[in-house]
Amino acid sequence: QSGLTQPPSASGSPGQSVTISCTGTSSDVGGYNYVSWYQQHPGRAPKLIISEVSKRPSGVPDRFSGSKSGNTASLTVSGLQAEDEADYYCSSHAGNHTLGVFGGGTKLTVL
Amino acid sequence: QVQLVESGGGVVQPGRSLRLSCAASGFTFSDYAMHWARQAPGKGLEWVAVIWHDGGNKYYGDSVQGRFTISRDNSKNTLFLQMNSLRAEDTAVYYCAKGWRVVDSWGQGTLVTVSS
Numbered sequence: 001q002s003g004l005t006q007p008p009s010a011s012g013s014p015g016q017s018v019t020i021s022c023t024g025t026s027s028d029v030g031g032y033n034y035v036s037w038y039q040q041h042p043g044r045a046p047k048l049i050i051s052e053v054s055k056r057p058s059g060v061p062d063r064f065s066g067s068k069s070g071n072t073a074s075l076t077v078s079g080l081q082a083e084d085e086a087d088y089y090c091s092s093h094a095g096n097h098t099l100g101v102f103g104g105g106t107k108l109t110v111l
Numbered sequence: 112q113v114q115l116v117e118s119g120g121g122v123v124q125p126g127r128s129l130r131l132s133c134a135a136s137g138f139t140f141s142d143y144a145m146h147w148a149r150q151a152p153g154k155g156l157e158w159v160a161v162i163w164h165d166g167g168n169k170y171y172g173d174s175v176q177g178r179f180t181i182s183r184d185n186s187k188n189t190l191f192l193q194m195n196s197l198r199a200e201d202t203a204v205y206y207c208a209k210g211w212r213v214v215d216s217w218g219q220g221t222l223v224t225v226s227s
Contacts, residue, residue: 003155032212036213045206045220046156048213089155105155
């Protein structure tokens with residue numbers, strides 16, 4: 001159960017766009033369209049912001065978008081706002097008889 | 112709305128046991144697989160265990176296999192995690208979460224500290 005690879009940090013100025021990558025293998029990210037992204041503010045529980053690679057749950061701003069190419073998924077935050085400063089985690093389904101896997105998390109700083 | 116409330120955390124000595132509970136409401140509990148996840152202080156998220164909607168299948172992370180047991184009581188809308196032979200590295204906030212391939216709701220977590 002190896003984890004997914006995310007950059008430890010990312011940053012951008014208000015109004016800019018930033019993209020966070022999440023690299024796995026053909027056994028997880030590349031093999032299933034079940035990549036999720038979670039936003040976590042300090043001291044708070046994770047919040048689902050993207051499911052099934054690119055679906056936004058109700059209430060999540062359309063500034064958040066997701067995509068996937070091969071074994072790498074990406075989260076793009078457009079029009080950065082101060083409240084977007086948080087940790088972001090990707091997770092992927094890895095088969096019907098095992099747990100999923102998380103990325104190590106990316107700390108997004110709004111400059 | 113979906114509500115998940117964990118309880119049972121606390122300070123426990125290495126080698127001892129602890130049982131966590133998660134009370135669910137706002138959805139048909141018996142229709143959904145449920146997860147436990149954890150987050151060590153200052154670290155990332157880790158899936159701990161998952162149980163299918165009917166309790167028929169359970170899967171565990173390598174780090175807890177053989178020590179932790181996930182279970183559920185669908186008549187009481189409650190998820191459990193029995194943790195045995197606890198180690199210092201099990202110190203973390205433990206979250207229960209709803210769903211299988213898409214995990215869409217999380218509780219606020221309960222802190223487990225393993226220390227002598």
